[in-house]
Amino acid sequence: MSSTLTPPKPDIRLQPQAASQPVASGLLGDFIQETLALTKRLFIQLQRRPSTLIAGIIQPLMWLVLFGALFQNAPQGLFGNSLSYGQFLGAGVIVFTAFAGALNAGLPVMFDREFGFLNRLLVAPLASRFSIVAASAIYIIALSFIQTAVIVTASALLGAGLPNILGLSAIALIVFLLVVGVTALSLGLTFALPGHVELIAVIFVTNLPLLFASTALAPLSFMPKWLQIVATLNPLSYAIESIRYLYLNSDWGLGSVVMQAPWGAVTFGAALLVLIGFDALVLLAIQPLLRRRFA
Template sequence: MNLDKKAKRTKYNLFVPKKKMKLNLNKQQTYKETKEIIHRLYLQSLRRPTSLIINMIQPLLWLLLFGALFQNAPIYLFEQYKIQYREFLNPGIIIFTGFNSAINAGLPLMFDREFGFLNRILISPITNKNSIIYSCVIHTWFIAITQIIAIILLTIYQTNKDINININQLITTIGISTIIITNISTISICNALILPGHIEFIALTTLLINLPTLFASTALAPLSFMPTWLQIICCINPLTYAIEIIRSHNLHASISVNTEIINANWLTINVQQGILILILINITSIRIVRNIIKYKYD
């Protein structure tokens, strides 16, 4: 038996290349490939303006309807926050807007798979397949950030009747939203490469990920309102840290890295730890998706 195993191993070793080829990836070429794929994605979006309009209207409806539903809630209802519910809700709607756009980032890639366009891209003289990831993430980021800025302007107008933007708050909001958009976009791309079709993709994102992720966060209610088991799920959810960082920065004149954003009986997280958690999850997601593309399509 041992001789047979050695003979088979020797036989298969003949097909293993003795020398591995190293591709000299040109950064300028990668940039050009990413730019062309982004241009293609933008053309697809412009030819389907209804999807852009719906994506813009949906978060505004959440903001208007939920804000109107709880506008008469007691001002001391939300722990230490002596604010209207609309002000409490706004950071959650901002992050959920970025999340909602990012979770559908892999949908164009899924349609390319089904209609055969992805095969054409892969057999084209493309030097770096990571440009597929970069282009999808950048395209999604641009659309999501546009929606977030529109929500910020609408909220400021409703509150002050005057457009006066705090640059520090805007930079913090865009920075934290970028981490979430990049993270969720890579997960969406991973689903687009693994799932068999767009029906499974939409069912997974809409039914099993979208709304449960929203309600299992502090977007709509503070952590103290929840039972212990739901608090644990919320602390696992990366959206919670992003929402609380933006909420703390918006409700206070200034925050530091030691400002607490999660203060439960069994867990305490500050701003620095929250950002490190988001970055760690982000790096892990990107590496996983890059390996999937490498071993699935090489």
């Protein structure tokens, strides 16, 4: 009698684990590919219509030149020891330019939504519809870094000085943290508001009050008590004061005091935590809205 060899049974327990890794890596690869493709589309639009970037560079340069000239004859030391108004204003222009650009992040998505392109993306077989949000965030962060580099260079040419490499890296981190939170807020408004008219109205109403309710144009000591409290509740003030401290001090650390709030001293590390907390709060707040819209 001939014996029949029976092959050993495969261990079923090992199969799902072995298959899960390629599937997960495939989904991640698809998500990255989709995000890069959507980001490339935004840069192609910018290349065809570069007026947005040009205006975003010219406007802060005008702020630096005009406001610096306006307060050129201010008494020396009015804004701090041996600190000119041009040096004082540079940090405010950097932060407010990044803030204004990030606040407009929802407009391209809103126009895609109104023209029907967003609906095509939502019915497409995307690995994750959050690639739409990620692409907008990457695009705005890249534009903010370009604008920041131009403003830092212009400020140095106008006599405001230039931080060292570590200081420039810290400025990039601060701008990144601010842009992430404001971009997420703008994208949340894009999916919450009915159209671009309402979104533009919110942008116009929000822009100037947040500028004047911060330390971009004047120090806290110049403000009345109630405005000091409002300014210290404004995340822009923590970004501005941190960058301003980096311009004035080369030997800085996380424990360096960057701002004297009405309730006490604020260190550089505490200012970074405020920006991180702002980002986390906004991202958590918009997630349910995005899930409902993407569903």
